Amino acid sequence: MSTTLAAPPPEHCPGTSSEEAGKSNACAGCPNQQICATAPKGPDPDIEAITNRMSTVKHKILVLSGKGGVGKSTFSAQLSFALAKKDSQVGLMDVDICGPSIPRLLGLEGQEIHHSNTGWSPVYVEDNLGVMSVGFMLSDPSDAVIWRGAKKNGLIKQFLRDVDWGDLDYLVVDTPPGTSDEHLSIVQYLKSAGVDGAVIITTPQEVALMDVRKEINFCKKVGVPILGVVENMSGFVCPKCSTKTDIFPPTTGGAVKMCHDMDVKFLGSIPLDPRVARACDEGRFYMDEFPDSEATKGFQKVIEESTQVSCRL
Amino acid sequence: MEGVKHKILVLSGKGGVGKSTVSCQLALALVLQGKKVGLLDVDLCGPSVPRIVGLQGRDVKKSNQGWIPVYPEEHKSLAVMSIGFLLPDPDAAVVWRGPKKTAMIKQFIEDVVWGELDYLIVDTPPGTSDEHIAVIESLKEHQPDGAVIVTTPQGVSISDVRKEISFCNKVGLPILGVVENMSGFICPNCSECTNIFSSEGGKLLSEELNIRFLGKIPIDPALTALQEGGGSFVSKFPDSQTLKAIQLFVSDLITSPTPDAK
Numbered sequence: 001m002s003t004t005l006a007a008p009p010p011e012h013c014p015g016t017s018s019e020e021a022g023k024s025n026a027c028a029g030c031p032n033q034q035i036c037a038t039a040p041k042g043p044d045p046d047i048e049a050i051t052n053r054m055s056t057v058k059h060k061i062l063v064l065s066g067k068g069g070v071g072k073s074t075f076s077a078q079l080s081f082a083l084a085k086k087d088s089q090v091g092l093m094d095v096d097i098c099g100p101s102i103p104r105l106l107g108l109e110g111q112e113i114h115h116s117n118t119g120w121s122p123v124y125v126e127d128n129l130g131v132m133s134v135g136f137m138l139s140d141p142s143d144a145v146i147w148r149g150a151k152k153n154g155l156i157k158q159f160l161r162d163v164d165w166g167d168l169d170y171l172v173v174d175t176p177p178g179t180s181d182e183h184l185s186i187v188q189y190l191k192s193a194g195v196d197g198a199v200i201i202t203t204p205q206e207v208a209l210m211d212v213r214k215e216i217n218f219c220k221k222v223g224v225p226i227l228g229v230v231e232n233m234s235g236f237v238c239p240k241c242s243t244k245t246d247i248f249p250p251t252t253g254g255a256v257k258m259c260h261d262m263d264v265k266f267l268g269s270i271p272l273d274p275r276v277a278r279a280c281d282e283g284r285f286y287m288d289e290f291p292d293s294e295a296t297k298g299f300q301k302v303i304e305e306s307t308q309v310s311c312r313l
Numbered sequence: 314m315e316g317v318k319h320k321i322l323v324l325s326g327k328g329g330v331g332k333s334t335v336s337c338q339l340a341l342a343l344v345l346q347g348k349k350v351g352l353l354d355v356d357l358c359g360p361s362v363p364r365i366v367g368l369q370g371r372d373v374k375k376s377n378q379g380w381i382p383v384y385p386e387e388h389k390s391l392a393v394m395s396i397g398f399l400l401p402d403p404d405a406a407v408v409w410r411g412p413k414k415t416a417m418i419k420q421f422i423e424d425v426v427w428g429e430l431d432y433l434i435v436d437t438p439p440g441t442s443d444e445h446i447a448v449i450e451s452l453k454e455h456q457p458d459g460a461v462i463v464t465t466p467q468g469v470s471i472s473d474v475r476k477e478i479s480f481c482n483k484v485g486l487p488i489l490g491v492v493e494n495m496s497g498f499i500c501p502n503c504s505e506c507t508n509i510f511s512s513e514g515g516k517l518l519s520e521e522l523n524i525r526f527l528g529k530i531p532i533d534p535a536l537t538a539l540q541e542g543g544g545s546f547v548s549k550f551p552d553s554q555t556l557k558a559i560q561l562f563v564s565d566l567i568t569s570p571t572p573d574a575k
Contacts, residue, residue: 005412013413066359066406068328068439073469098440099326099473141472144326144441144480149411152442177328177439178358179406180414206541208329210403211359218406236498236509243502247509247534251541274509281468281511 007031047192050160054193057091057168059310062186062198062224066211068177070203071232071270074280075299076174077105079199081285082303084129088169091122093159094133095186096176097152098145103135107283112136119164130166132159149181156185170307177211179218187222196310197225199267199302202258203233204250209258216262227309228267230302231255236272237294247272267305270298314422316429317351320457321489322448324481326473328439330465331494331530333361334540336436338556339461340366342563344390348431351382354395355418355448356438358407363397365540373398379424394425411443418447439473441480449484459487461527461566465495466514474515478522489566490527491519498532528562531555 005016007030014020014027021027022037030036054060063076073096080092094102103109103123111123113136122130134145134155147155165171176182187195198219202212212229219226231254236247252258259266273295279286287296314320323336333356340352354362363369366385373394374381382392396407396417409417427433435452438444449457460481464474474491481488493515497506509532519526530536533555 016412068359069330069465069470070328098442099328099476101469101473104469104472142475142479144476144483146441146446146480146483148415148443148446179408180358181410181443184408184410203329205537207333207361207364210361210364213404214359214406217404218408221406221408236507238500238503238505239507240505241500241503243500245498245501245534247498247532248537249534249541251538272509274507274511277467277469277510 005032006035046157046161047189050157050189051193053161053163053165054171054190057165057171057193059169060171060173060190060193060195061227061306061310062173062175062195063201064175064183064198064215064219065177065201066179066213066215067202067208070201070208072177072201073101073105073174074276075199075201075230075232075302076172077102077280078285078287078299079303079306080106080129080170080172082287082299083170083172083307084126085285085288087128089128089167090130091165091168091171092129092131092174093163093171094131094135094174095156095159095182096174097134097147097155097182099176100133100135102131102133102174104283105280106131109135109141109283116164119162120158121164132163152181153185156182157189160189179214183218184222187224195224197227199227199306200229200264201232202229202255203248204231204246204254205248206252208248209252209255213258213262216264226264227306228265228302229255229259230267230306231269233272234269234298265305265309267302268298270295270302314427314452314455317427317433317455318431320433320435320452320455322435322437322457322460322486323463324437324445324460324477325439325463326441326475326477327464327470330463330470332439332463333365333436334536335461335463335492335494335530336434337362337365337540338559339563340391340432340434342560343432343434343567345560346564346567349390349429351392351394351427351430351433352436353421353425353433354393354397354436355421355444356436357396357409357414357417357444359438360395360397362393362395362436366391366393368393369397369403371398376426379426380420381426392427392430394421414443415447418444419451422448422451441476445480449486457486459489461489462491462524463494464491464515464518465510466493466508467511468514470510471514471518474518478524488524490525490562491515492527492562493529495532496529501534527566528558530558
């Protein structure tokens with residue numbers, strides 16, 4: 001539950017929705033003390049509504065990474081396309097509020113959400129692939145969504161509570177980088193509905209792995225099972241001379257070593273392919289267009305592995 | 314902040330496009346031109362600056378005037394501040410909601426003893442949310458020079474960067490220019506150039522919106538390796554075309570007058 005504060009909380013703030021809010025030592029002299037002390041406590045009544053809404057969704061998979069630009073949205077899009085191709089009912093929810101890429105990756109730019117008496121209707125790519133993103137709610141695609149955390153949390157809650165997802169085999173949730181409001185909220189809101197787990201995306205170099213380790217520790221801390229780790233942008237094969245170059249070199253052993261060190265499953269790697277970037281820009285299903293490419297083989301393997309783990313749970 | 318002459322923010326709507334790389338290279342290039350430079354990393358959930366400048370594991374000291382930033386070399390021509398220096402375990406997740414991030418950033422700007430600086434470079438996380446609002450609010454009274462926007466050439470990145478530009482316009486932050494990073498890859502074996510993330514996107518965007526185009530940085534595994542290596546950053550400046558390209562646009566940026574934001 002979000003509380004509107006009069007000022008940023010002090011260093012040792014017990015948390016605005018905690019039992020201690022407004023009462024702990026750190027609250028003395030804080031301009032928010034009164035607000036926190038009087039805000040309603042206890043379980044969020046919306047959680048029950050979300051859990052009801054989610055009772056028709058069999059599997060919920062989060063796509064996470066501590067690092068930006070490693071391919072979370074690309075993977076989420078290809079995963080959703082691939083599951084839909086196998087005749088599953090699929091929902092794809094984009095909780096990257098400030099930088100929503102999903103509408104473009106699914107070829108849905110400029111589409112709008114429709115409201116009905118059962119809730120908001122997702123935008124459909126196919127009959128069995130529905131998509132929800134803040135991108136569908138902007139009058140101009142260049143508009144900045146300058147929202148603080150509390151407002152972002154409110155929209156994520158609406159996406160879960162008010163969207164008429166219908167019967168789904170899979171709900172794939174694409175996230176922004178980091179371990180902050182969006183991540184805490186989605187985990188908190190889905191806690192009682194139950195999440196299958198998270199697929200973590202990284203690239204091979206240490207600068208990315210560093211942030212991804214934080215994300216793995218986040219999952220462990222909040223109790224989200226990790227389905228496995230995907231190493232994306234793993235090497236580039238020159239289309240002219242076929243020489244392989246590690247553009248983002250795995251100087252510290254890449255995702256394989258990290259998975260071993262942190263005791264999480266390594267799902268596989270996907271090489272760099274300029275056609276992936278192009279397919280993303282144009283909103284097309286890359287794996288279907290280039291079924292024999294190395295990147296497609298990579299995608300297939302990690303999708304198979306991650307959904308198998310998810311189905312066993 | 315009174316002793317700080319110029320303040321430049323490095324922004325992008327998109328993650329992983331090279332904001333931290335550009336911030337660090339920008340800071341380094343300024344140091345090599347004899348400037349005193351501060352580098353502030355306000356990416357609280359994914360701080361990359363300590364690693365890139367080879368300062369992992371260093372601690373921030375507290376004095377009675379405030380926090381003392383970390384200096385990579387004895388001349389103290391570069392001062393660095395990041396949440397990475399405050400974490401007991403580098404792998405620990407910083408699971409903070411907005412208000413706590415806002416309070417931290419305020420402290421970074423108000424409570425760090427930067428001393429006399431020619432430039433303060435502020436590296437940011439992707440997006441247009443708490444961190445960005447906090448930085449702008451804290452710096453407003455100190456009149457920041459403006460923002461350098463980093464993008465990669467492909468459409469997915471450009472869409473998010475348009476949002477960042479809208480953000481700058483909305484909050485009245487001048488845009489100093491656009492850098493196109495990861496622009497083409499030259500095969501080390503056959504010299505064939507492949508546009509892995511498409512090409513020209515940043516250039517076309519700057520033309521369309523009438524914003525200065527600062528230049529292109531190619532995909533260069535040597536640059537990635539340089540960032541990965543850690544160790545002393547200032548002394549490690551190999552003879553590379555990529556780094557020369559960066560030097561060039563930095564000179565451009567600081568010598569020519571600030572263009573007005575559209």
